[in-house]
Amino acid sequence: MLAVVAPGQGAQKPGFLQPWLTDPAVADRLNWLSAVSGLDLEYYGTEADEDTIRDTAVAQPLLVAAGLVSLSVLFPTPDAVERIGAVAGHSVGEITAAAAVGVLSAEQAMVFVRERGKGMAEASAVRPTSMAAVIGGKEDEVLAAIAAAGLTPANHNGSGQIVAAGTVEELEALTANAPQRTRIIPLSVAGAFHTRHMAPATARLERLARAVTPHDPSTRLLQNRDGRLVRSGQEMLQRLVGQVEAPVRWDLCMSTLRDLGVTGLLELPPAGTLTGIAKRNLKGVEVFALNTPDELPAARAFVAEHTDQAEHTDQTTDHTDATEVTR
Secondary structure (H helix, E strand, O other), rough: EEEEOOOOOOOOOOOOOOHHHHHHHHHEEEEEEHHHOOOOHHHHHHHOOOHHHHHHHHHHHHHHHHHHHHHHHHHHOOOOOOOOOOOEOOOOOOHHHHHOOOOOOOOOHHHHHHHHHHHHHHHOOOOOEEEEEEEEEHHHHHHHHHHHHOEEEEEEEOOEEEEEEEEHHHHHHHHHHOHHHHHHHOOOOOOOOHHHHHHHHHHHHHHHOOOOOOOOOOOEEEOOOOOOOOOOHHHHHHHHHHHHOOEEEHHHHHHHHHHHOOOOOEEEOOHHHHHHHHHHOOOOEEEEEOHHHHHHHHHHHHHHHHHHHHHOOOOOOHHHHHOOOOO
């Protein structure tokens, strides 16, 4: 069974879209998404420097657009998408995932992520906040230290990595009282994402969502709050709204992928972060990090191998049965 996953903010790198734009169809597609989002995504994906694309209001639309254009090349038809066993995204990557399976159109996804990025950037400007990865240590001790500092465990990324988020002062307190056998690595982000500090962005997205008509997903779609499969497009839309304040439980997403029997995991560009986490947490699952169009032949072979495996397994499991294997 094949899983396709979309990375979150921080995965972007200067110039990462340059190789893709040698294909005129991809360049035209990106130009259209630029018009929808009101951002020059070609410039941001090819020429802009690291500081420029670190801006939340730029990074988030850029990442979703990158996922959408690569999806259109690798899975060019709805039938191709329906052969994917499961789709998931990390943080803003959930918007890519929702568009991949038809919950949102590409245009709806770009408007949504544009407003999400703006809202989160504005919320981050209210008070200096940030995030830091806590590597190693015992989970209960790490969570206790995060709580004692007044922080939120904003990302659970599997064994040995929890991301804490909150005010700069709270992060300093955590660093000064770090749990035993841990390293605390400050993250290059503009705010405390997936915490109460993002409440203004939630209000912005709630109003926007009232004008959106979503569709039910065409294949299994996981979401970050608890790793469960979502069958309702309306429910997924509401979860996307609430997600900006809710922790990302990528550990539970991986657990669901394991329970579903996923054999191959392909990460959309800019890839590397989620495949790296999968290598540590999903033993026995093959991974493929797609970053350039030169890798497309190998990616298509990887997709064929793992979708063919799924077609030779018992086909009696439908979405309802799959939901039962999650927590």
